[in-house]
Amino acid sequence: MRQGITEEQSRLLTSWLGEFSVVQDCSWPLHDTNVLHVVTSSGEGFIVKASTTSHHIRREIAAHAGGFEGLRGRVPALRHASVEARILVTEFLPGVLVEGTPAEDDPETYRQAGELLARIHRPAGDSCTYATALAAKTRAWMDRAHGLLPESQLESFEQELDALRPGVAQLVATHGDYQPRNWLQDNGQIKVIDFGRAEPRPWVHDLVRLSHQRFVGRPDLADAFHSGLDKMVAPAEADLWRLENLNQAIGTVVWANQVGDTAFEQTGRAMVERVLSGA
Incomplete structure (x- = not known):
């Protein structure tokens, strides 16, 4: 697992996604959040965001909890999240x-x-x-x-x-x-x-x-x-x-x-x- 992903976060990812591989590290320089594009063994694509310090994870989870009615396919859909472990998984959204x-x-x-x-x-x-x-x-x-x-x-x-x-x-x-x-x-x-x-x-x-x-x-x-x-x-x-x-x-x-x-x-x-x- 990528450096910076904790054992707890890794365990949660495995329980949520099963086997997966990292396609691309999309993390921003100077930021304290790991952002990974991953693909599961069944071919599904996801974005994983994880941190041990960032409050942005909590904010993003809360934003998705508020709902994006009628915007599926235009904003990422939340699949899994843990505020305590500071990690979330959204469906991969295609585009450039x-x-x-x-x-x-x-x-x-x-x-x-x-x-x-x-x-x-x-x-x-x-x-x-x-x-x-x-x-x-x-x-x-x-x-x-x-x-x-x-x-x-x-x-x-x-x-x-x-x-x-x-x-x-x-x-x-x-x-x-x-x-x-x-x-x-x-x-x-x-x-x-x-x-x-x-x-x-x-x-x-x-x-x-x-x-x-x-x-x-x-x-x-x-x-x-x-x-x-x-x-x-x-x-x-x-x-x-x-x-x-x-x-x-x-x-x-x-x-x-x-x-x-x-x-x-x-x-x-x-x-x-x-x-x-x-x-």
């Missing part, structure tokens, strides 16, 4: 990752992705504490950003946070990392994978990274996405949208620096500049 392929520049990809996201966003109730907690998390990131960002930017962040009045947040079941690296293209059909960052949040959370990456200089992609999603940020959501941007921008810088991902840290710095400039 959109990132780095011509599909990443095709408006139709984004129209379908927006349409899928609208179906993933199941209502999860209202929260009077979500915005307050997110502002506190943002300030915690700011405390760790001294020396990474100019003090003038940190002061601007503080002023921005003080001026926001986001109020009650309407929560939905968000994906948490909605972008082309987590989309598959299969004969023209877009599918969504990796719900390891899924949690109840405002819907705008899933819009932030796309807005700072794929939509920059590509209004056609943004228009296609919103056409599928059938939703735009409303004036009443402006402060919450601003708060999500502030949080993810500074969080990207600090987290990427912490794990040594220089390219992603630069992405975060660009996000910070874009947010503070009002772009």
Whole structure:
């Protein structure tokens, strides 16, 4: 068994799948989760995710427990899971990752992705504490950003946070990392994978990274996405949208620096500049 898979996890896999072989190690560098494409002796394909430390396993299991009604074949189907052992098994979803392929520049990809996201966003109730907690998390990131960002930017962040009045947040079941690296293209059909960052949040959370990456200089992609999603940020959501941007921008810088991902840290710095400039 692959290094990093515990004896307990290995035992569970054998009890669930019987004999199997590893086709591909799909684990991401710098992440603490093992992701394996495996095939059983009967020819069935599965994705195994296992960790001894990551909270993403719990989040993904919870996301599947909430259900993806009407989306079988467009999102992975959960077959087996153990929160205690931090391991899950989903059916293998055929397709090619959109990132780095011509599909990443095709408006139709984004129209379908927006349409899928609208179906993933199941209502999860209202929260009077979500915005307050997110502002506190943002300030915690700011405390760790001294020396990474100019003090003038940190002061601007503080002023921005003080001026926001986001109020009650309407929560939905968000994906948490909605972008082309987590989309598959299969004969023209877009599918969504990796719900390891899924949690109840405002819907705008899933819009932030796309807005700072794929939509920059590509209004056609943004228009296609919103056409599928059938939703735009409303004036009443402006402060919450601003708060999500502030949080993810500074969080990207600090987290990427912490794990040594220089390219992603630069992405975060660009996000910070874009947010503070009002772009």
